[in-house]
Amino acid sequence: MILPDFEYRKAETVADAIGLYNEFAGNVRYLAGGTDLMPLLKHRLSTPAVVIDLKGILDLSTITAQDGWLTIGANVTLFALKQNQTIRDYFPVFYQSLEATACETLQMRGTIGGNLLQDTRCIEYNKSNDWRVARGFCLKMGGKTCNVVPGARVCLSNYCSDNALALISLSATVKVIGPGGERAMAIEEIFSGKGSKPFALEPGEILTHIRIPMEKSKGAYEKLRVRKSIDYPLVAVAACLKEDNARICVGGIGPAPRVYDLKGLGTDRVVDASRSTYADAKAVSNTTLSPEYRKRMAGVLFRRAVNKALKEEK
Amino acid sequence: METVNVTLRINNELTTLQVKPNETLLETLRERLDLTGAKASCGMGSCGACTVEVNGMPLRSCIALTVEMDGAEINTVEGLKEEEKLHPLQESFMEEGAVQCGFCTSGMIMTAKHFWIETLRPPRRDHQGALFQCLPVHRL
Ligand SMILES: Cc1cc2nc3c(=O)[nH]c(=O)nc-3n(C[C@H](O)[C@H](O)[C@H](O)COP(=O)(O)OP(=O)(O)OC[C@H]3O[C@@H](n4cnc5c(N)ncnc54)[C@H](O)[C@@H]3O)c2cc1C
Numbered sequence: 001m002i003l004p005d006f007e008y009r010k011a012e013t014v015a016d017a018i019g020l021y022n023e024f025a026g027n028v029r030y031l032a033g034g035t036d037l038m039p040l041l042k043h044r045l046s047t048p049a050v051v052i053d054l055k056g057i058l059d060l061s062t063i064t065a066q067d068g069w070l071t072i073g074a075n076v077t078l079f080a081l082k083q084n085q086t087i088r089d090y091f092p093v094f095y096q097s098l099e100a101t102a103c104e105t106l107q108m109r110g111t112i113g114g115n116l117l118q119d120t121r122c123i124e125y126n127k128s129n130d131w132r133v134a135r136g137f138c139l140k141m142g143g144k145t146c147n148v149v150p151g152a153r154v155c156l157s158n159y160c161s162d163n164a165l166a167l168i169s170l171s172a173t174v175k176v177i178g179p180g181g182e183r184a185m186a187i188e189e190i191f192s193g194k195g196s197k198p199f200a201l202e203p204g205e206i207l208t209h210i211r212i213p214m215e216k217s218k219g220a221y222e223k224l225r226v227r228k229s230i231d232y233p234l235v236a237v238a239a240c241l242k243e244d245n246a247r248i249c250v251g252g253i254g255p256a257p258r259v260y261d262l263k264g265l266g267t268d269r270v271v272d273a274s275r276s277t278y279a280d281a282k283a284v285s286n287t288t289l290s291p292e293y294r295k296r297m298a299g300v301l302f303r304r305a306v307n308k309a310l311k312e313e314k
Numbered sequence: 315m316e317t318v319n320v321t322l323r324i325n326n327e328l329t330t331l332q333v334k335p336n337e338t339l340l341e342t343l344r345e346r347l348d349l350t351g352a353k354a355s356c357g358m359g360s361c362g363a364c365t366v367e368v369n370g371m372p373l374r375s376c377i378a379l380t381v382e383m384d385g386a387e388i389n390t391v392e393g394l395k396e397e398e399k400l401h402p403l404q405e406s407f408m409e410e411g412a413v414q415c416g417f418c419t420s421g422m423i424m425t426a427k428h429f430w431i432e433t434l435r436p437p438r439r440d441h442q443g444a445l446f447q448c449l450p451v452h453r454l
């Protein structure tokens with residue numbers, strides 16, 4: 001499938017990129033590794049006038065440990081993160097989510113910034129233009145109805161980043177810079193909860209850094225997918241344990257991950273919390289597996305992740 | 315659309331080209347340079363048939379732009395053999411009969427080159443995400 005026409009610009013600094021954003025009145029898309037963006041463009045799900053390549057911004061390409069935080073630039077590839085010893089030693093849940101993302105060739109190209117800001121997915125959405133025209137545009141394409149749940153008023157496309165779940169369980173924060181200035185927030189605050197527009201970012205904002213508090217943790221990442229070698233999560237759970245507390249994040253179902261904070265890790269508490277995922281998970285028939293199965297598996301993976309993290313050697 | 319000048323070192327030969335910004339590396343290799351070893355299959359980054367090596371790492375060329383590659387060193391399956399001697403991976407694919415129709419084989423080899431030869435460890439996880447339906451998998 002050929003790409004639509006667009007111009008290409010390469011930014012050297014964040015200010016440069018925002019300058020280009022303004023120059024083209026926002027009719028642009030930012031490009032990192034392109035592993036999410038290129039398929040969207042090919043499907044004509046986005047048709048920007050200009051693609052602004054962020055890979056030349058060196059400030060966004062480093063990992064530094066300082067002042068009790070590990071700071072990761074948005075341009076760092078998933079493969080480079082896997083080689084980082086601090087991540088292996090301190091954040092096992094993150095190492096495991098990186099390892100579970102797509103396949104290694106795509107990890108070499110895909111960046112962490114692009115991974116977090118990848119669009120939500122749906123079996124009725126990630127399709128060619130011809131297919132979608134024939135079927136009729138859905139809510140996420142600006143149409144009036146959902147093609148999965150007739151009559152639905154909101155879009156329940158799935159957010160499929162593996163690493164967002166791990167980073168949420170690690171209480172990471174993100175920094176963004178846009179035409180209106182700079183701000184920082186907890187990573188879970190980047191989600192709007194709306195499948196049609198999944199991110200609560202202002203127009204033109206660039207994700208620059210992710211920061212993780214440097215505390216050793218136990219953790220585990222569990223992911224349900226059809227093909228183990230390469231596949232998006234159909235439901236996934238990240239668990240991060242610090243002393244007697246756990247932060248658990250469930251994703252792959254619906255437009256935003258869901259967080260569970262547990263105080264105390266007795267079997268009853270874990271089982272109770274894992275059961276509440278069933279009602280919380282708003283699964284619909286928009287993937288290759290049935291909603292009922294994915295809902296049930298949320299609790300199973302929840303318990304599996306916590307148990308695996310508990311068993312992990314200190 | 316403005317065209318852009320890019321200089322690439324492809325299989326050890328420097329080439330300067332004028333490309334449109336929306337041209338993929340796969341299109342450049344196959345349609346301009348007649349290097350048809352990398353195959354156009356899914357076109358969406360899923361299958362790996364289009365894999366070539368860029369700056370020492372395997373890359374799915376169907377979802378990468380040629381303009382992004384300015385200054386890059388690119389190796390394709392055509393450049394693997396030295397003089398008339400095939401690369402050991404090509405030899406072993408032949409010896410083991412790890413080919414059925416052969417369409418995806420160049421992508422397999424360019425992926426395997428990194429995971430097998432460069433890092434001296436066998437690929438894990440079902441041949442690292444290369445999707446194949448027909449290939450005699452056990453032969454890999
Ligand atoms: C076959 C296949 C399988 C995959 N499987 C998985 C999987 O299992 N799990 C998973 O998590 N992902 C998966 N992915 C998605 C994707 O490969 C990864 O999420 C990757 O990390 C995306 O990063 P990128 O740099 O390529 O993003 P890009 O495609 O460059 O960007 C993605 C989005 O983020 C925006 N963006 C990028 N960087 C910034 C920034 N700094 N600031 C603001 N906006 C930005 C872009 O405009 C775009 O909208 C898969 C992709 C493919 C093709």
Ligand code: FES
Binds near residue numbers: 353357361364376377
């Ligand atoms: S053709 Fe490029 S990955 Fe399938």
